[in-house]
């Protein structure tokens with residue numbers, strides 16, 4: 131279970147002021163001392179994360195965040211990190227002190243959480259210290275009252291959490307669910323020098339698993355073996371799935387009427403709104419010298435020669451638009467709140483992040499009226515195959 135990638139785990143994060151008992155609740159849920167419990171306010175600095183299995187839900191990541199009322203420059207940084215975690219969260223647990231009548235900060239955060247669109251559970255803790263508790267919730271969200279100190283209400287808290295977690299939409303099929311069982315998928319997956327030694331990259335692993343789970347059949351080869359692979363096929367594949375970097379070369383070797391897409395496009399569909407991302411790629415044609423592009427990778431890795439984000443995409447886009455484009459590349463969890471000044475956002479495939487996290491990035495770009503796309507769609511557009519690569523998903527309801 132510990133090997134389930136984070137992108138497939140439901141992310142449940144705890145938010146609240148300092149010393150309201152977030153860490154006690156996290157520890158009660160996980161059954162472990164995940165977070166340090168201290169009477170000293172502000173003892174949780176960086177978000178603390180724990181992967182576990184929550185029955186009957188399955189694999190989850192529990193995240194404890196710093197106090198939302200922390201002070202000073204360091205406190206402001208902690209709050210920024212907590213906000214960043216919120217954008218990656220499927221289920222937000224807002225913990226408050228039932229004995230504190232001031233709920234202004236909680237009401238403000240509820241508004242932010244509501245805008246984010248994920249599920250919310252409010253936990254009023256310390257009921258053993260509170261007198262009569264006034265209703266203060268401005269929104270109709272589930273609420274439980276507990277005392278982490280005495281244990282009162284803790285079972286209700288866990289039941290409410292499980293009930294909300296169970297409302298998560300089931301993971302949609304990456305691609306094979308769109309086809310009947312025993313459909314044939316021809317995979318062309320040359321191994322990039324940047325791929326981890328001895329392993330396939332995650333999108334390839336996930337697509338293979340999805341095909342097997344849906345009773346599909348697989349023929350797989352690297353690009354150099356493609357011609358042999360084609361000769362050995364006893365029937366026309368229902369879908370050809372290729373690494374984006376060889377899309378153009380594969381298209382030249384297969385018949386015009388074979389449906390084809392790329393691993394990165396399948397991932398784009400599983401993470402976000404594919405047709406909006408495709409439209410974002412088409413907006414490259416509107417860029418001019420001086421246009422500013424944000425390239426956002428969702429995890430950090432050592433960049434190598436001919437890196438797709440830092441070299442390939444900037445070079446190809448400059449060639450296409452006549453040059454003079456300006457690129458900022460950022461990697462990791464952070465995604466800027468302020469996107470002003472940019473003309474386009476290009477995301478990586480987002481294989482290490484959840485759909486909710488990727489959609490939050492898309493939402494931010496769309497709210498800033500910025501087109502957003504991803505690496506695979508950019509490559510498909512620059513190489514002239516975008517329409518063909520997304521055609522197989524045109525009528526599917528997720529796109």
Ligand code: SF4
Nearest residue numbers: 429478479480481482
């Ligand atoms: S940069 Fe993006 S696509 Fe590449 S491994 Fe990280 S999350 Fe996956």
